[in-house]
Amino acid sequence: MIACTIAGSDSGGGAGIQADLKTFQELRVFGTSVITALTAQNTKGVHGIYPATADFVKDQLNAVLDDFDLKAVKTGMLFNAEIVETIVSVLESKEIPLILDPVMIAKGGASLLKEQATIALKEKLLPVATVCTPNIPEAEVLTGLTIKTEEEIKFAGEYLLNLGMQCVVIKGGHLAGKHAIDTVFIRGEKPFKMKTERLKTIHTHGTGCTFSAAITAEIAKGKPLKIAIIEAKKFVQLAIRYPLNIGHGFGPTNHFAYQEHRGICDVQVI
Ligand SMILES: Nc1ncnc2c1ncn2[C@@H]1O[C@H](COP(=O)(O)OP(=O)(O)O)[C@@H](O)[C@H]1O
């Protein structure tokens, strides 16, 4: 099975293209990639950004599409409106499941999506996505709502589904509480929650990329949406639970953990 990630490069290897390809590999999916921007980044932060031109993003995407039978595509850091619009123009006529991680701001505070690109993302790319995986701040930007309570999560999920996609996962990493709870909205189905222990760790760099890449890999393997999302939650939970303890800042998650510790991760589906 072959999947593609359209995202930025993280020189530190914890997020972006590198996290996506490691996740695909661990889940036994062949990964191809389209690089939207180079970042000079490590566990201490983003030190520089060098975007690709929209034309070169298009060249990469066409090269991959021309040769490989992609079973799923994911997007991560898209940086500017020209890149967002280029991706829409190439992908909108294709019937490949699209997993959209609306990456906006890195945990250290660096902006990975320009303000005007947020509008293009919301109006043009979201409607053609199969799954969108916002964290709480991203869901707030996309909906214009403040999201703190369960009711507000429900309202935001329904608002986003109405933009046209098949599924929205509102991730709960940024909320407080003993558990990390993600809420899943699938068109025509009752929403459900995925609940795990909230792990006390600073090694959470790239959790969002890893989670959405794992959903992409499972969908590429033909798993039904709900099963793919639950397996991805197990993947990211194990990756956080068994940190590599590398770097001097907010370390990466452990992409080896799923294969090394599989079967011992409890995700409560409620
Ligand atoms: N401390 C933690 N313990 C357990 N799971 C976590 C923790 N932090 C984040 N997660 C999980 O990691 C995934 C990514 O979440 P989140 O941090 O909200 O996204 P992002 O990396 O995009 O900001 C979600 O499944 C979330 O529940």
Ligand SMILES: Cc1ncc(COP(=O)(O)OP(=O)(O)O)c(N)n1
């Ligand atoms: C190149 C690149 N892409 C995405 C991110 C953000 O990744 P995320 O999984 O949201 O993790 P944090 O950076 O927020 O820890 C990134 N940093 N770099």
